[in-house]
Amino acid sequence: MNIDMQAVHETMQPKIRKRWARLFRAAYLTITIVGVVGVIAVTVPNLHRFFEGVFWFCFSFAALFFTAEYAARLYVAPFEPGRELNPHWQTRVIYARSTMGMIDLIAVLPAAGIVILGAHSSGAYLFGILWILKLLRYTPGWSTLLRVFQQAWEPLLSVFVAFIIVLLSAGTLLHALEQDVQPDKFGSIPDALWWAIVTLTTTGYGDVTPVTSLGRMISGVVMVCGIGVFALWAGILANAFAGEVRRRSFLRTWDMLTKVPLFQNLSAETIADISRVLKHRDVSDGSAVFYRGDRGDCMYFIVYGEIEVQMPTAPLVLSAGEFFGEMSLITGACRSATTRATKETLLLALDIADFRDIASRRPDLSLAVHEEARRRMGQGQAESGEGGT
């Protein structure tokens, strides 16, 4: 029983490369998108008439699916590897209070709506829009975004306070200036605030515009402040983003580097430098990494999977821990052989610019790659007369 539950848990995780996990993901995404599009379409009167029956079936199915999914995730949460030590209820609480746990709970709302509000109530339908949140589970980089806001909330908040101050001041001023001329549009501060937010965000519907000279001048100042708020937010987020991206890339590659034999003899400083610049590349089974004759601008390290170099005599098979494509970095020539993945493969790519930069500061990297390339070429020539890629 225990083992089954762990398999169920694993099947429902993203990034698992097994058959059932893929089927689950495909079903999950299809149901989410069909459900949301259905809810949108059913509100159009013409469409509503024609396929209400079909929609009702799909909607109920999706509501049921997401309810079952939430129950299943809650049940199998304790079977997550590395959390077995905890009491069962505690691991379930960890899942339930996580961001995705709450989104999964929200996705149960439409089902609850059907039960409470009745089957064909349009109110129940509208909750279906919330299923769109389910897409976040398979959105890469989502966690980076969240961390960016966590890191930068202080300056973002202070810009927001400045935004509110400008908003209220502008609304009050325009109320004072324009209430006699346009009593229907600037008669109260809440009315004037509608104008203020439309102007400060530079949206500019044009349903409310000032007509007095002074009102227009203040309006111009508000617009410029709006640009300033944009610019400040952009500046803050650009800064926070740069830090997070560096951090994430560094962490993702660090552990993998220890699996590459070439790096075993490098100094800790060189490894940290390389961690900062390596890029990930997923290659699906059967697709080419590069073709013979392509310009070469990076070398690759195999984290897992298998790569086949199509040499003239016999294909050369490389597996986890090995590297290829280094000849283009050293000699600058085009790729001399097409290279394909024969399994699902994860590669780490080292760009030529980063290679040269690091190699200039850390002679050990340069030495290790050159030595391996020389060794391989000697071997290749002994075997087939043309080695390296």
Place this chain on the structure above:
Amino acid sequence: MNIDMQAVHETMQPKIRKRWARLFRAAYLTITIVGVVGVIAVTVPNLHRFFEGVFWFCFSFAALFFTAEYAARLYVAPFEPGRELNPHWQTRVIYARSTMGMIDLIAVLPAAGIVILGAHSSGAYLFGILWILKLLRYTPGWSTLLRVFQQAWEPLLSVFVAFIIVLLSAGTLLHALEQDVQPDKFGSIPDALWWAIVTLTTTGYGDVTPVTSLGRMISGVVMVCGIGVFALWAGILANAFAGEVRRRSFLRTWDMLTKVPLFQNLSAETIADISRVLKHRDVSDGSAVFYRGDRGDCMYFIVYGEIEVQMPTAPLVLSAGEFFGEMSLITGACRSATTRATKETLLLALDIADFRDIASRRPDLSLAVHEEARRRMGQGQAESGEGGT
């Protein structure tokens, strides 16, 4: 008397963790928000009729409160620690000419308005909007924003001059082109400037639009310039912001580092490197820092307060200067014990990416943490069989 005044002064400062200071803050924020919302609501005719009496009481109370507050702050200014040496009037001048001093003075205006303009005058009410400025005292990151503008005023000004040049040129050109076709909208340069600012900020109300072909082409150029101005401001502010955030974080952690015994033996370079990357985290009394089974991505140093590690046998109590959570950084495992603050606590968090990065360049940090972890594990095993977190 002297000591009392210092207590009064302290009570009115932000970030003081004492009972009276908290009560004061709560009152201050409540009165500010109730006051501002009241002023906004009272301008709506329907609401005005029903609760004018209530509003009038609240408004007067808030006006009185802020007047009294300003007087008090002015009186106790000389009792600020570190400024006792100055003559009293001079310290009061320092407060009065500070940004917050001026805002506090502005907040007295509504009270003055009541006295001068009469009790129920709507003019007096409108000054109440200015109380929103009072929020700045408790907005973290506000001083960073101010410094950003101070640092970047030169390029911001030159973009503003470019903005004015484009504005005037566009207004004049469109006046020349469209004055015959739309004399009511482009009849004078000030009229055309209204169109120009609405267009250049990409607000686009649509109340004034060019109709000639040439006018529309110039209009397109103006819109693109508007995007350029946005982009330039964003670029300038992003750049200035990055510098200020680095500076602030560096300064806030520097002094605290000296209180952590672990860092006493590190080199000045290592300490400066760590100062640049440590993040602050406030933990209120009783809340958890992390739970058993959470993924661990940082270690913590205690600046002040008290932390309880919930070990199986007996809780381990850590206090200022100690650190915890380092096992997750070294082994990559989940947290092995839940950790709670038992007092108001300030932690410095060292992220795993930063730890690895610095440790690769500065072996002394790595050594110090590993040694302490080993020592603690030995001790922990001797005591309870499971140490470290």
Place this chain on the structure above:
Amino acid sequence: MNIDMQAVHETMQPKIRKRWARLFRAAYLTITIVGVVGVIAVTVPNLHRFFEGVFWFCFSFAALFFTAEYAARLYVAPFEPGRELNPHWQTRVIYARSTMGMIDLIAVLPAAGIVILGAHSSGAYLFGILWILKLLRYTPGWSTLLRVFQQAWEPLLSVFVAFIIVLLSAGTLLHALEQDVQPDKFGSIPDALWWAIVTLTTTGYGDVTPVTSLGRMISGVVMVCGIGVFALWAGILANAFAGEVRRRSFLRTWDMLTKVPLFQNLSAETIADISRVLKHRDVSDGSAVFYRGDRGDCMYFIVYGEIEVQMPTAPLVLSAGEFFGEMSLITGACRSATTRATKETLLLALDIADFRDIASRRPDLSLAVHEEARRRMGQGQAESGEGGT
């Protein structure tokens, strides 16, 4: 035959400095721009009447030209230097599946339109707009832009998912709130989504605006989210851009540095440092690099071409590998002689700020430049009494 094909291939590449290549480029750009402008103009009824005949001739000519060009590029693809080893069909596939290959194929569409839809069909005309894509071949920095999107697609995608979530939620909410008040504008979710996208992108046409209080509040939140999306995208792209620009500049200068004798004796670290900061400057035959009396803020290295320094006695001719303008960097004086290119010349410029910065960390650069300057001045004084520039 083989050599002719290579010449044809070379003629059609950008950045080739030969007579036929230039003529080809001029024809290519003229036909592209005339073709696109013609298609735009011919849709205006007044213009259509007058010069339909002329337009028809131009359009057919351009369609023919681009069809012929595509055929030619496909045929000569195997004659690209460095790809001769591949079988002919494979090199043609490489060209056909490249970005520019697909754009060239798209540019054949109008010709196909004429054949299929008939000569004077307006449908055929409209495909002519696609010729604008042809400009990308000669747009410098285009490949950098593409790489930026490749590098940053993950966070960009997650912001886009957030954008969609806000869009759908806002549309649904406003549909629920306003459908009774404005059934023609918010009657279905697709209608409400039109309002949502116009508002979220802060475009604000004003054809659909909320009128209920709650609708307006939500509207305000959507506008602020819109600013946030702008800001996030700007932040992500700023960050990715910084990396790409550094990479490109580093790679472009690296290979050229080895041609400059001065750098032969520098350490690898110094060369990598200089690679990061050197800027390219193309100087056309006969134009001046700087004039006597100009302020000097950089020194130049000649990659190819020829430079003439107009000394009082006789002009000094410098060729590839030599450098000039270093005196201004060392002494801070104005340029002492006007300098002109006598052939098409490519220079690498080393800015004074970068020179000082690198020289302070790498004494070998400073030493090499000073020594050469001293040697040249001695020589110059021996020859003409005034050397160096």
Place this chain on the structure above:
Amino acid sequence: MNIDMQAVHETMQPKIRKRWARLFRAAYLTITIVGVVGVIAVTVPNLHRFFEGVFWFCFSFAALFFTAEYAARLYVAPFEPGRELNPHWQTRVIYARSTMGMIDLIAVLPAAGIVILGAHSSGAYLFGILWILKLLRYTPGWSTLLRVFQQAWEPLLSVFVAFIIVLLSAGTLLHALEQDVQPDKFGSIPDALWWAIVTLTTTGYGDVTPVTSLGRMISGVVMVCGIGVFALWAGILANAFAGEVRRRSFLRTWDMLTKVPLFQNLSAETIADISRVLKHRDVSDGSAVFYRGDRGDCMYFIVYGEIEVQMPTAPLVLSAGEFFGEMSLITGACRSATTRATKETLLLALDIADFRDIASRRPDLSLAVHEEARRRMGQGQAESGEGGT
């Protein structure tokens, strides 16, 4: 005669701290602003009637002034220090083809307009708007902006080409989709392009909006592309700006550092590090640098001018090359004495964060400052019992 001309030249340069130069600047700015405001005001019919006479006098005076100024600048150009070696005509050409030279020439246009078009022609008036360009001479940071565009023109251009491609494609598509429904608004591609640019820049006048479903979808895509263009430009400019600001600050401080005796014994690397972080601060005669009791967050080096430290016994006078305020950096205490400039003074400010950062890496800086501080305190105690600031 020669000396007089040099004085005239100097008088007309920005940043000269002499009496006549200041008077000239005041006149120049007053005439520019009065002239431009006058031109704007005179187009308003009501104002026109009342003060046409006054305006006419001012306008003529300004036109005359700027014409005379251009002639004078052209005449004295050869008397610029450091350019005396050039033949006179060549130095004049250098001025005439410089950016400010061309702006000065443009400012002569209104005068030419009066002569050619006749005195009271409104056409002549409108050229007066161009005087606004004259403000650029005194806009700090203007040259930085220009360099940013020079550095980043390649990616900016490629984004612009992408902008044009989206614009034309969107215009053509909407023309095809909406020409039957709204023939007056989307009847020709130029008409549709007006809609496209208003939408792509997210201006959104609302005078032309799509009504078909497909048209609205494409419209949504165009708006999102518009945000992307904003974001890309912002990203490119942010990146280029960061580089330029670093460069400018580095260059401005580098030369001044050699005048500070404290730095004579520091290594070149330390000086380069300090150059990168020092900030300029102009202090006018008589104003305070800081007050006793202020928090201290930087120390100052005097480039020129004179500073008076108000010690209890007798004021301490510091002049060029000396430094002060270092005690706050070392001890963290408030300023112990008020400090005033007694002449126009230029200071270089070293921020506490930068000081700590550099001092941790370069012990020679820390040592030099501490030694000087100790020496001064000893001296101060010997003299007055309280030294340092």
